[in-house]
Amino acid sequence: MPVSEPTTERRWRTFADVVAFALGTNVWISIVILPAIYVGGLHGMRILSSMLPFAVLMLGLARRSEGILLGLFPAAVLLPVSLQPQLASQHVYGEVRFGLVAAGVIAYLFGVSFFTTFHEPPAPRSVRQLSSAQQGTASRWQRRERVYWGLTALSIIFPAALIAWVDYDGAIADFLGKMYPGRVALMTTALTAGAIGLWLGVFHYAFLGVLRPHRTGDRDLVSALTKARAEAKSGKPRARFYAAVATALAAMAALVLMRHLS
């Protein structure tokens, strides 16, 4: 059916665009526009900085670029907040409102990352059952899926907990009030940006770092285990066993000697 393929594709694209527009506009309004109206910061040149995230969102939709929608747009949302730190202050965000905004941001990120990459596959010309398909999903891929779900949960819990801790812990607010009188909103916003940066670093190095070798079938780990098993076949401890025993005895002797001399 060569005619139905482009139609289905177009329908999905339109659906993805509508989802990204609705959720992105929600993020823009809830993080930039409503707080700006609340603190009276929507006038003059600040209107331009407030409109910038919306322009970036439109650009991302026009180009259908995941880089712009998932990277540049969230960064553009932070620009008006960095120019007016009071937009992200505790007085603007109550705990309930923070929860709602966080849910909106999560919905946007997941909606865009899911729907922009989802494509309806074209109808197959013929269907043939493969023997491997009847064995079900391999346990390795089931493990990997569990890791993905774990990372998804961590991606929600970690940054939300870090930001909530920075913004709503009374001890931190008191400390900032004492150390930086008159600049609490600015310092809180800086700490929030630091929390986001910390999470991105941890996610990139600690979580994705583990997944990368797994993608290639744990080749390094499997070869290391095979080597260790072959070495262990001798049934005798390796030289490092005797070295460790000697080191422990030497350190204990040094400790006793040190105590005796002092």
Added chain:
Amino acid sequence: MRRYFFEVLAVALIGGSLFFFKETLDYLARRDYVAALLVMVIGVAVISVGKEMARLALVQRD
């Protein structure tokens, strides 16, 4: 039988090494840095011995 012996020994050594690391923290709290370093070296050595015992237990299992 030897397998269980090696396994128990490995668990005891690796678990016992935690005692040395706890002692390291105590020495650090008392600002006795040299003693803390020595006890930490003992802890690392004990955990290495435990690791070797675990390898031997693995061979016995095969």
